[in-house]
Amino acid sequence: MKYFKIIFSLLAIALLFSSCQDDDLGLDTILVPSNLQVTTEISDDGSGEVSFQASANDALSYKYIYSDGTSAVSLGGDITKRFTSVGLNTYLVTVVAYGKGGVSSSKSIEVEVRSDFNDPETKQLLTGGSSKTWYIASAVPGHLGVGQNVNDDGPIVDGGGFFSGPPNFGPECFYDDEMTFSLNENDGILYEYKNFGVTFFNWQFTLQFGGNGEEFVDECLDFTSTETVPLSLVPASSGIDEQRSTGTVLSIADDGFISYYIGQSQYEVLSITENKMSLRAVQGNDNFLVWYLILTTSPDGTVGDGGEEEEAFVSEFTNLVFSDEFDGDDLDTDIWNYEIGNGTNGWGNGEAQFYTEDNVKVQDGNLVITARREAESGFDFTSGRITTQDNYDFTFGRVEARAKLPEGGGTWPAIWMLGANFDVVGWPETGEIDIMEWIGNNPDEISSALHFPGNSGGNPVYGTTPVQNATSVFHTYAVEWTQDNIIFLLDGDEFFTFTNDASLPFNKDFFLIMNVAMGGVFGGDIDLAFQESSMEVDYIRVYQ
Structure with missing residues (x-):
């Protein structure tokens, strides 16, 4: 650090x-x-x-x-x-x-x-399978507590034996903190601590960071740390009561820590669910003291009514019928087509890029579509767009794509589908299902949309949801498509549902499209400093 x-x-x-x-x-x-x-x-x-x-x-x-x-x-x-x-x-x-x-x-x-160590269950709950942000559970009794560092003295559950903090007793800087755990492209874990400039320090450490060093006076001190550091799931070497612990320790590299500074980088996971995590850590300069933290995925510091968790979304489609894992060295042109050019009026959206084959690569296990500031055929930008039109289409199922998005104002990546009869009936009559759209000018939100007659162009039916670290970690974008509903999900969580029926064009074959556009009616103004950025896709899969 x-x-x-x-x-x-x-x-x-x-x-x-x-x-x-x-x-x-x-x-x-x-x-x-x-x-x-x-x-x-x-x-x-x-x-x-x-x-x-x-x-x-x-x-x-x-x-x-x-x-x-x-x-x-x-x-x-x-x-x-x-x-x-x-x-x-x-x-x-x-x-x-x-x-x-x-x-x-x-x-x-x-x-x-x-x-030999591995703990896939903790890894899944910690990251949500992609990226998940945790907060101090300020509304929960014992969200910060301290006790003796012995397993038979004081509870190894919420709070400690010496002090168990009541709800919202701490300073604002403690409750503003965001701790994000994400999977990287190698299935390792990244940890990002965002403290908005100040951190809650234990009094024994305040003097060396500009505080007063007074006994029992914890302080919020100026401290900036938003860097991303590797995190490991490792077994603790000693002192674990396996009846009251998962037996797993979060070991944060480069002397990182979780929210309350106690000079320690290793946190024993006592328990973890979808929205609640209890941690135990020995104070770095005092082996006698052990601290307890409770984290939640709710920014308001709660863990739900009575601690109950929301029921996870369960797909009705479990049979994998199509996938491209992008494990080779070249794009599989038996599946994918390159679309070239700028279409009509920037593909109908006033887009600023010219699509080429050179902007699409398969490397290091990913599809890479790169947008660049470079002159081509009268346009100032190039990028890539590929489709499965006439090669692969299907009716109903679940589509999942794990992707990391480009960065920069004006970028507009999308993973979407068009009706297979597009060449015959045209758009919007054919129907359009936008699994994921994102714009660099609004990086904290993704959207999903449906276009059809009466609701197209600037008037689609759509839903949005917050997204974090979309350009630095991979997220899973998905749609569950049936004759009754079209459900959109981010990292397995449902955020938008559309009711389908026989009168709509969403009951026939559709094909897949992936691209990175620049500017246009949705992408907006292009950052003058933009030079090059890529969307990386780990895989795209269809289940029926």
């Missing part, structure tokens, strides 16, 4: 200044650390744990940089790291030894580590 880097830098500067003042040493006494040696002890129990020991002549501190994207600092050179990718994996580890004046030397080694 940034604040630890600052502390370390200040420490190094202080040591340098101290040397200059006390001994009046010259530059010739600033020695590059030499003879850097790194030894390891690799666990063979499947925990993924590796102990490192580094030593070097004239070194003041050491930094470990791991190929999983994390790093850590050790003053003495000893550190233990838990690698969490399941299976036997090889990691590159670079150790940097720092001497006086910030001079350094480095050494890289590889370690082969096995991790």
